[in-house]
Amino acid sequence: MSQKRPDFIEGIYNYCDYICEKCAYSNRCYLYWSEKHPKEAEADFKKAADHMDEMIGDIHIPEDWEIPQEEKDREKALDNLCERRMKPVKILSSMAHKMVKNIDEKYWKSGDDELKDALEKITHNMFLVSAKFYRAIHGLPETVNDKPSEGFFYGYDAENTLMALKGFLWNFKIGCVKLPHHLPEAKETCEKLGSMIDNMSRQIDEMYLPMVLALKKYDD
Numbered sequence: 001m002s003q004k005r006p007d008f009i010e011g012i013y014n015y016c017d018y019i020c021e022k023c024a025y026s027n028r029c030y031l032y033w034s035e036k037h038p039k040e041a042e043a044d045f046k047k048a049a050d051h052m053d054e055m056i057g058d059i060h061i062p063e064d065w066e067i068p069q070e071e072k073d074r075e076k077a078l079d080n081l082c083e084r085r086m087k088p089v090k091i092l093s094s095m096a097h098k099m100v101k102n103i104d105e106k107y108w109k110s111g112d113d114e115l116k117d118a119l120e121k122i123t124h125n126m127f128l129v130s131a132k133f134y135r136a137i138h139g140l141p142e143t144v145n146d147k148p149s150e151g152f153f154y155g156y157d158a159e160n161t162l163m164a165l166k167g168f169l170w171n172f173k174i175g176c177v178k179l180p181h182h183l184p185e186a187k188e189t190c191e192k193l194g195s196m197i198d199n200m201s202r203q204i205d206e207m208y209l210p211m212v213l214a215l216k217k218y219d220d
Contacts, residue, residue, distance in 0.1 A: 008030045012029050018124060018168075082140075086137075090130065095192065096193055100119065107119070125171045129168050132165040133165055135158075136161040140158070144211055158215075166201060173197045177190070
């Protein structure tokens, strides 16, 4: 969609921390533009979808074509591995969502800017963490040695996504540290969330980043 507007930086929104007001490149971000111009963005998307339909319509697929069973099994194994790896972050997001859902609306409309900032840091980042983590680990093998001899691994993209994810986790934790100062009843949940965030950050540093860096050789 953004190729018709060369002033946009392709895919820059994949590596941001979603703090647009502090970003020097927000005016060159397609996601930022689309949120400010939803009707134009919707029309843009429809044109791109129509173009994609035309392209797919031109592709001839033989009637007897079928994905080899070995490839199906490999994809299923990777999907199962991804699901197992996603479990901790799903628990993290679910716990945070349950906590903020039960917070009285009066606090959201409070004139206390620090309280609102803590709530916003939690609510914004709890969803972004799940999306970024899935993007980073989807397709990662069990170990570096399990990397198939065929195919392509987007190591550079995964590395940048993991680095962005660390930023989201940092902001998420700041919200969890600040919130109990205003809502003491949230202290226990926030402490659990903080511990889970720390564990996830360590896992990124000790497991996923080293794996991605090792796999980048397959991109060369």
